[in-house]
Structure formats: structure tokens, C-alpha cells
């Protein structure tokens with residue numbers, strides 16, 4: 001239980017086509033992350049899966065059953081929103097129990113499930129409070145708890161960490177990962193943050209302008225991106241793209257990740273000047289203005305002392321250099 | 333610490349302007365209330381002084397109460413105002429919710445159509461309304477007044493409320509849908525409480541013209557049974573003799589119910605939106 005199949009789903013708002021034919025299969029128990037820049041249609045796709053938005057065409061199949069015309073409450077899904085979306089007039093307990101109450105679940109069963117969920121998310125001390133009396137992190141845990149008690153076939157998360165501060169974001173991310181391991185439920189998670197995508201996902205779906213660019217595991221996307229967009233989106237700092245003609249290459253664009261470049265003060269492939277250096281302790285990011293390659297980023301592990309204005313030579317690792325054609329696709 | 337916005341002369345200036353305005357606005361009201369407690373000679377002899385033991389007289393109030401039906405007029409006004417207010421808020425909020433929440437063909441056009449009444453005074457349609465009421469046998473009933481006032485109040489209510497409803501979090505409504513709440517439950521339990529302050533604003537704007545109206549009671553419901561306070565007070569405005577004591581007393585009394593309703597709603601205005609639903 002808990003598989004999902006999306007067949008050629010399209011969605012248009014008036015003349016604007018937001019989803020341009022999405023095909024996707026999610027197997028039971030998988031953690032799938034939709035990632036892409038803001039406005040690419042991730043939330044719209046999630047709302048179509050939830051039934052909050054009708055697709056213009058195409059089918060949504062959950063557990064082998066076409067749910068294209070099934071109302072959200074009957075799809076066996078639960079959703080966690082970016083803005084928490086707790087009911088302001090209900091206590092934490094009633095917030096979590098409302099969906100079950102609507103489905104006429106016996107009170108004892110509701111209490112049992114709230115008990116399990118609230119101990120899982122350490123919410124027991126807050127059960128009688130109202131959302132206004134909770135911090136942001138607690139509110140988001142309540143929202144997650146509200147999803148857990150429904151015991152859905154499919155969990156849907158829409159940027160659940162975006163409103164939290166950095167430290168809390170890491171904690172809650174961990175909690176979601178543990179939740180997935182414990183419940184073994186199918187989860188679909190939307191984010192624009194590639195770090196969240198890489199750390200959580202079994203499978204990442206990279207979306208851009210309403211189309212799927214690539215589907216694959218985190219390492220698969222990192223090591224063999226299908227095109228320039230995926231190569232640039234996955235990995236941080238971003239991959240360097242260099243005009244092929246400037247390097248005398250046949251490929252339209254050459255891509256090399258900052259961590260696959262080495263620097264040397266004496267000799268190397270591309271001579272350049274240090275524009276800026278970022279010292280992060282564990283690693284150092286150097287911005288070099290190269291004669292041949294233009295402005296590039298180099299990531300060096302550990303501490304590296306380089307003053308702005310100094311001359312350095314950067315050399316790419318030939319085995320980890322990507323070549324892209326004029327259409328942006330990777331050249332084999 | 334004397335910043336430009338907090339300097340003493342500025343503070344004094346701002347307060348002076350506000351106090352002057354308050355005095356000007358309150359002056360006629362105080363004059364009416366003051367003179368309602370005076371004898372006829374007191375009203376004409378020294379209209380600007382408060383009642384003294386010599387001029388103090390409750391004749392106005394005893395006349396008004398003694399006229400018997402005045403309590404009944406009050407009741408009529410109250411029924412008409414409260415019922416109209418209820419329908420304006422209910423239907424106005426429902427229409428506003430539909431306009432702001434659902435995408436359907438002609439949504440914008442429908443919104444414009446519903447807001448048209450803000451620009452066109454309903455009194456232009458008096459003749460047609462009267463014909464309609466005569467045809468449906470509603471002349472001299474409070475129902476007629478309630479219907480007309482509901483229609484009169486709806487355009488502004490829809491216009492203001494739909495703006496506020498657009499600001500209610502989509503996520504909250506969607507969470508309700510996933511939990512299996514009906515659209516009605518979402519509207520009444522989730523959305524309405526969040527737009528309560530704007531409902532109070534609309535209530536105040538709607539209530540006062542209805543309570544003060546003389547036009548429609550005079551035309552649609554002038555019978556003894558259905559007279560409202562404003563119409564009832566005309567009783568004392570004779571062609572040859574005007575009973576000023578009674579008029580002033582009636583007007584003073586008429587202020588009270590609106591004042592009470594206003595206090596109720598303004599509390600809502602101040603209370604602010606329930607927080608905690610979204611970030």
C-alpha cells in the first residue's frame with residue numbers, strides 16, 4: 001500500500017500552462033523529493049496529487065486506483081504545509097484528531113493514535129495548548145503529527161521547513177527522516193533547497209518550468225546529471241559552466257564542479273586572479289577570474305590561504321568534467 | 333531622546349487638533365442631550381447652558397414615554413436594524429467567500445456586478461421598490477424594510493469582505509479540505525473567525541444608515557404598527573406647533589441602542605485577528 005502513479009498530468013491556469021505533462025511512478029515506502037526553483041510548479045503538482053486542484057488532463061493513481069475525481073479527504077493522503085495551517089481555535093489534540101473525527105473514527109482509537117504520534121514527536125506536554133501558544137518548530141511538529149495520526153497511504157510535504165530558522169531546520173529534517181524510517185510510509189516532499197533534497201530523498205525529481213528534467217537517486221543526479229539544468233541545480237556551490245569555444249572544445253559548454261578543481265600557485269590549466277575567498281573552516285571557496293575560463297568557483301577542502309589579487313592556476317579533474325551540447329543535454 | 337516624531341510641541345499640536353475635532357463632533361450631540369432635560373422655556377431662553385434646578389424638566393421624556401407607542405417604535409427599529417445587519421453580514425460574507433475562493437467563469441464580472449450598488453444609491457429605485465412591495469403585499473411590514481436594507485448594505489459588505497477573505501491562508505482552507513471538512517464548515521469555522529474584525533467594520537458602516545433612515549419607513553411602512561423611531565419622532569414635529577422637549581428626548585433615547593451596538597462591534601474591531609493559525 002502507498003504507491004503512486006502520475007500519468008501525463010497537465011495543469012493550466014487560464015492560458016498559462018504550469019504543468020506540461022508529468023509522468024512519474026512512486027513505489028511503496030519510497031521517499032521522493034520534488035525539487036526545483038520557485039515557481040516551477042512543485043506545489044501545483046503536489047496539490048493535484050492531493051486533489052486540492054483539478055488537473056487539466058491526465059490521471060493520478062494511488063494504490064492502483066484512479067483518484068482523479070476523488071475528494072482530498074478520501075484519497076488516503078495527509079499533507080503538511082509550509083505555513084503549518086493549524087486550526088487556530090482548536091487545541092493541539094483536537095487539531096490532530098479533527099480529520100479522524102470527521103471520518104467517524106471511534107474516540108478510543110483517536111486517542112490511541114494521538115498518543116503514539118505525540119510521543120513520537122515529543123508533543124505530550126502541549127496537547128491542551130492552542131497553536132498561538134506554541135513556537136514555530138512546535139507548530140510544525142503538530143502539523144506533522146496531524147498527518148501521522150491519519151495513517152495515510154501517502155504523506156505530502158510542501159516546503160515544511162521553509163519557515164523555520166536554520167538550526168531548527170536541521171533538527172526537523174532529521175525528525176522527518178526518522179519518521180520515514182519508523183513508519184515505512186510513502187512520502188512526497190517538495191522543496192526548493194537542494195540540500196534538503198539530497199539529504200532526505202531515496203529518489204529526487206528535478207522539476208523546471210513545469211517539466212521533469214531528471215529522476216534519480218541523489219548520487220546518480222550528482223554524478224551523472226542528464227543536462228545543464230540538473231548539473232547546475234544539484235551541488236553547492238554551483239557547478240562552473242564555461243563556454244566551450246573559449247577553451248577550444250567542440251562541446252557547447254564545459255561543466256566542472258568547484259570541488260573537482262585543484263589550484264596551484266605556479267602552474268596549471270587556467271591562469272586566474274583571486275577575486276574573493278570565503279573561509280568556512282572545513283573548506284575554502286575561492287572565486288577566480290581566469291583568462292580562459294572566466295569567473296569560476298573553486299572549493300578546496302580544509303584551510304587555504306589566498307589573498308585577493310594573487311595569481312593562481314586552476315586545473316579541472318578530466319574524469320569529472322561534463323560536456324554539454326547546444327540543447328543543454330550531456331554529451332556522451 | 334527628542335526625535336522629530338516625538339517632540340513635545342508636535343504631541344501637543346496633534347492632541348489639540350484631535351480634541352478640537354472631538355469637541356466639534358460631539359457638540360450637537362451634547363446640545364441635544366442637554367436640552368432634552370430642560371423645560372420649554374429653558375430650551376429657548378438659554379439653549380447653550382446645562383440644565384439648572386430652575387430649567388430642569390423631564391417633560392420631554394414623560395411625553396415620549398406617555399405617548400405609549402414609542403417603546404413599540406423602538407422595538408421596530410431594533411428588529412429592522414438587527415435583522416438587516418444579520419442578513420447583510422451572512423450573505424455578504426458568503427458571496428465574498430465564493431468570489432475570493434472559487435475560480436469560475438464570470439467571477440470578476442460577478443464581483444463588479446455585486447459592487448455596483450456602492451455607486452448607485454438604492455433610493456433611485458424607490459418607485460420600483462414600492463411597486464414591488466405593493467405587488468407582493470409587503471407594504472407596511474417590517475419584512476419590506478429588512479429586504480430593502482439588506483439589499484442596500486450588501487454591495488459594500490461584499491466588496492470589503494472579499495478583499496479580506498483573499499488574505500485568509502489557502503493552506504488553512506486546504507488543510508480543512510484534507511481533513512474532510514465541508515466547504516460550509518471551512519467557511520463558518522475557519523474563515524469567518526479570522527475575518528471577524530472586518531465583519532465588525534462592515535457592521536458599523538451598515539448599521540448606522542439603517543437606524544437613521546427616514547425615507548424607506550415613510551414610504552414602505554408608515555403604519556402605526558410598523559413605525560420606526562425616526563418616523564415616530566416626526567409625530568412631535570407639528571405643522572404649527574413643534575414639541576421640542578419630546579423631539580429632543582426621543583432623539584436622545586434613539587442614540588442609545590446604536591451606541592450599545594457600536595460598543596459591541598468596536599471591541600471586535602480592536603481585538604484583532606486570532607493569531608497562531610499561520611506563521
Ligand SMILES: Nc1ncnc2c1ncn2[C@@H]1O[C@H](COP(=O)(O)OP(=O)(O)O)[C@@H](O)[C@H]1O
Pocket residue numbers: 013018036037038039040041042043044045
Ligand atoms: N491559483 C493559481 N492561479 C494562477 N496561477 C497560479 C496559481 N497557483 C499557482 N500559479 C502559478 O503557477 C506557477 C507554479 O506555482 P507553484 O506550483 O506554487 O510553484 P512552486 O514550484 O514554487 O511551488 C507559478 O508561476 C504561479 O504563479
Ligand SMILES: [Mg+2]
Pocket residue numbers: 042043044159
Ligand atoms: Mg511552492
